[in-house]
Amino acid sequence: MFVSNGKMQDKLGDKIEGLRSNVTTLKDSLQSSQLKVLDMQYFSLENNDDALAYYDHLELEDPSRYIADKLLETNEKKGSNPLIPYEGMEGDFKMNKIKILNHKWIVADFSDGKFWGEVLIKYELKDDLGIDFVLLDYLLYTRSN
Numbered sequence: 001m002f003v004s005n006g007k008m009q010d011k012l013g014d015k016i017e018g019l020r021s022n023v024t025t026l027k028d029s030l031q032s033s034q035l036k037v038l039d040m041q042y043f044s045l046e047n048n049d050d051a052l053a054y055y056d057h058l059e060l061e062d063p064s065r066y067i068a069d070k071l072l073e074t075n076e077k078k079g080s081n082p083l084i085p086y087e088g089m090e091g092d093f094k095m096n097k098i099k100i101l102n103h104k105w106i107v108a109d110f111s112d113g114k115f116w117g118e119v120l121i122k123y124e125l126k127d128d129l130g131i132d133f134v135l136l137d138y139l140l141y142t143r144s145n
Contacts, residue, residue, distance in 0.1 A: 043101045051103035055125065067123065068098045070131045071106065081110065083119060083135050088112035095119075105136075116141055 041047045045064045055063045072095060074081050080093040087093070091112040098108045106121040117140035124132045 043099075045100040045102055048102050054103040058125070058127070058129065060129075063125070064100045066129075067100050067106070067125060067131060071095060071098055071108065071121070071123075071133065074133070080112075083121060083133055084110050084117075085135065085138055086117070086140055088115070090114040093117075106133075115143075 045051055045067075052063065060066050071083075074083055075094045080086065080088050081095055083095070084093040089112060091114075093110045093112045093115075095108045095110050098106060100106055103125075104122055106123055107118065108121065109116060109118045111117075117138060119135060120137040122134045122136050126132070
């Protein structure tokens with residue numbers, strides 16, 4: 001029985017050591033993922049206190065959401081979005097994902113369901129909460145056959 005208990009204790013010890021190793025690996029992986037997320041968030045209005053200061057007087061709860069919603073409203077017009085300088089080939093081009101970079105610039109992608117591209121937009125959020133959008137640059141991805 002003493003020998004059996006000794007073997008069982010050795011197995012449990014090995015198992016505990018393996019679990020400790022897994023925990024260490026998972027902690028390292030989590031830390032690495034958190035650093036990647038912080039790096040990806042570097043260019044975002046939400047994490048830019050200097051840019052957010054431009055909107056303090058407006059008392060918006062979430063300026064990024066407000067701006068993105070206003071940009072998405074441009075999709076509601078009949079036909080392709082007026083900020084997209086292309087006519088849709090498989091349907092109307094509409095904005096999809098939006099990234100508010102700071103208090104002046106937005107990057108967004110658009111698609112007609114088959115073709116897609118990206119736009120760089122300059123914007124100005126006014127004191128009356130109106131927003132002017134100006135297209136700075138754009139691209140349409142070409143398909144290689």
